[in-house]
Amino acid sequence: MTFAAGFLGVCSSALAQSATPNEMQTLIDRGKIVATGADCMACHTVPHKGKPFAGGYPIVSPLGTIYSTNITPSKTQGIGTYTEEDFSKAVRKGIRKDGGHLYPAMPYDAYAEMTDSDVHALYAYFMKGVAPVDDKPADLTSLPFPFNMRFSMAFWNMLYANKEPFKPDPSKSDELNRGAYVAGALGHCASCHTPRGPLMGEDSSGNLAGGPVGPWHAPNITSDPISGIGDWSNDELVQYFRTGHADGKNQAAGGMAEAVQNSLQYLPDTDLKALAAYLKSVPPIRDPADNQPAHGYGTPHSDEASIRGASPFNAHDSLKTGADLYAGYCASCHQPNGAGSENQAYPSLFHNTATGANQTANLISTILYGVERETGGNEVLMPAFGKQSFVQALTDQQIVDISNYVLEHYGISDAQVTLKDVAVARAGGPIPLLAKAQPFVLPVIVISILLVITATIFLILSKRRKTAAAG
Numbered sequence: 239m240t241f242a243a244g245f246l247g248v249c250s251s252a253l254a255q256s257a258t259p260n261e262m263q264t265l266i267d268r269g270k271i272v273a274t275g276a277d278c279m280a281c282h283t284v285p286h287k288g289k290p291f292a293g294g295y296p297i298v299s300p301l302g303t304i305y306s307t308n309i310t311p312s313k314t315q316g317i318g319t320y321t322e323e324d325f326s327k328a329v330r331k332g333i334r335k336d337g338g339h340l341y342p343a344m345p346y347d348a349y350a351e352m353t354d355s356d357v358h359a360l361y362a363y364f365m366k367g368v369a370p371v372d373d374k375p376a377d378l379t380s381l382p383f384p385f386n387m388r389f390s391m392a393f394w395n396m397l398y399a400n401k402e403p404f405k406p407d408p409s410k411s412d413e414l415n416r417g418a419y420v421a422g423a424l425g426h427c428a429s430c431h432t433p434r435g436p437l438m439g440e441d442s443s444g445n446l447a448g449g450p451v452g453p454w455h456a457p458n459i460t461s462d463p464i465s466g467i468g469d470w471s472n473d474e475l476v477q478y479f480r481t482g483h484a485d486g487k488n489q490a491a492g493g494m495a496e497a498v499q500n501s502l503q504y505l506p507d508t509d510l511k512a513l514a515a516y517l518k519s520v521p522p523i524r525d526p527a528d529n530q531p532a533h534g535y536g537t538p539h540s541d542e543a544s545i546r547g548a549s550p551f552n553a554h555d556s557l558k559t560g561a562d563l564y565a566g567y568c569a570s571c572h573q574p575n576g577a578g579s580e581n582q583a584y585p586s587l588f589h590n591t592a593t594g595a596n597q598t599a600n601l602i603s604t605i606l607y608g609v610e611r612e613t614g615g616n617e618v619l620m621p622a623f624g625k626q627s628f629v630q631a632l633t634d635q636q637i638v639d640i641s642n643y644v645l646e647h648y649g650i651s652d653a654q655v656t657l658k659d660v661a662v663a664r665a666g667g668p669i670p671l672l673a674k675a676q677p678f679v680l681p682v683i684v685i686s687i688l689l690v691i692t693a694t695i696f697l698i699l700s701k702r703r704k705t706a707a708a709g
Contacts, residue, residue, distance in 0.1 A: 262366065269363025272356045275424035275509070276349065277501035280493075281306045291364070292316075292371040297343045298452055298666055300673040301438075302381040304343045312370040325361045332391065332399060339391035341379070342438075347399035348426035351419070354403060382676060398439035417516025420509050425501070427517075430456040430493060436671045447523040448597075453607070453663040454492040455599040457532075457591060462522035464531055475514035476507070482611045482618065485582055486589040487533045489618075491604055495611035503613045525596065532595040532650070536588025538575040539647040541565070560643025563636055567623065568644075576648045583618050593649025598641065602655060602663045605637050624664065634660040 257265070273279070282291045292315075293308040310316040317325065317335075324335040332339055332346035340346060352360075384390065404423050406415040421427045432440045433449035447465075448458040460466040467475065474484045482490035482498040490498045502510065541561040557566045565574065572578050576587040587593050592600045608622030623632040632640070634657050641655035662668055 262362070265359050265362045266367040269359035270367060272360045272424070273363055274501055274504050275420060277425065277497055278309070279500040280496040282309050289371045291368055292373060294375055294377060296377070299343060300667070300670050301385045304341050304379045305375065305377045308371060308375065309364060310368050310371045311365050312372045314372050315374060316370060317364065318370060322358065322361045326357050329357060332395060339388040341391065345426040345429045347401065348422060348429055350399060350401040351404040351423035385676070394437065394439065397437065413512045413515050414519055416509065417512035420513045421516050425513070427459065431459050438670060438672055444523060446520055450599065450668050451493055452667040453599060453603045455597045457595065458523065458525065459517055460520045460523045461518050462524045465525045465528045466522060467517060468522060469531055472511065472514040472518065475517065476510045479510045479513065481613045483582060483585065488591040489585050489609070490611055491600065491609040492607070495609060498613060499611045527596045532591040533589050535594035535650050536590070536648040538577055538588065540575040542569070542574040560639040563640045564643050567630065568640065587644055587648040590649070593644055596650065596653055598653050598655050598659060599663060601641055601644065602637065602660055605640065606663055
């Protein structure tokens with residue numbers, strides 16, 4: 239899987255000059271597979287209206303919105319002037335051609351493990367297999383101080399971005415090594431599924447144990463049978479990777495729906511099976527609050543008989559309780575008893591990790607932001623009920639009432655959704671310490687400078703007094 243040292247710097251131009259059209263096309267096709275595995279499309283293309291890889295996709299982070307860049311071979315707006323060495327540094331080190339640092343919203347800390355041969359193929363694909371887009375970007379990243387000081391990423395990189403190109407573990411099977419590569423170097427699973435510390439770096443002690451991703455919660459995907467995916471079969475995992483749905487387990491939404499739609503569904507079965515085998519081998523991490531698998535909760539339940547006819551047919555604002563709201567907004571798709579549609583395009587609300595998890599973020603976000611993914615030519619769509627809803631925007635209290643009704647009857651009844659939980663999800667998720675500290679950074683710097691100046695003046699005056707006294 240690796241090339242000899244120096245390949246990138248020496249052989250790429252020679253290959254471009256000497257390769258036959260068939261050889262070059264083979265390399266481009268391989269690069270497209272690498273790009274698909276790395277999920278480049280999801281972040282570098284605006285859904286539904288953007289040109290492929292032209293950038294402009296807003297990545298909402300706790301530190302501000304980061305807009306993805308144009309990675310087409312445009313010489314004016316994209317990476318058309320990048321040499322292969324420039325390209326490799328951007329992908330694996332997070333350093334642009336002009337020397338500026340990228341933000342780790344681009345997961346270069348994971349791509350650092352990509353092999354030389356994959357980077358080479360990826361470069362060929364973006365330079366020869368992607369159409370250049372010369373359109374100027376509509377939006378540019380502009381984070382508040384001090385996060386706009388990109389050079390500070392050099393210090394972050396020293397702490398958190400120090401991986402080397404992947405080397406197979408000789409004690410592991412070829413399948414497990416391939417799975418580790420797909421999960422790490424390409425799929426960058428840890429970028430979402432590993433909790434982050436105060437400086438927003440991955441906490442390696444909690445590798446793949448889950449963590450917040452904006453308003454969503456990326457679940458634990460270690461091999462633990464209670465908190466993780468340990469009691470999923472390998473076939474169920476492969477089904478989930480391919481379709482975004484595993485019967486009686488889970489369905490992909492948010493960023494995971496994008497990963498399935500743009501990347502995982504197109505990978506060969508061998509890669510998906512290797513990924514499943516690898517995840518089942520990851521050391522288990524259990525949340526002490528978990529008593530049974532999240533998908534193990536709930537039973538069918540319907541209050542339809544008791545609420546039908548309770549209000550006149552022409553009544554207004556008659557949906558007052560959680561049962562009323564569920565019947566009015568949810569039952570038509572998820573069925574009055576929560577069993578979902580026959581083909582499970584609208585999934586069962588019991589035996590469902592979104593309703594059986596102690597973390598309620600995914601239930602709330604599903605209601606607020608909806609679900610949208612397309613796999614195998616089939617589209618799954620649940621409308622959003624947040625402010626931009628094209629059906630009906632629900633209030634925070636209504637979302638609380640629906641959520642708690644669903645949890646009580648179909649999920650983990652011990653979990654409760656509050657108005658604060660909904661407000662946090664509407665605002666984009668929990669705010670990390672680093673973002674909370676941002677408003678105080680500039681005042682602290684100014685005060686520190688003033689203190690230094692004051693102390694310096696005091697020392698100078700004291701020295702002059704002593705000199706004058708001695709004279």
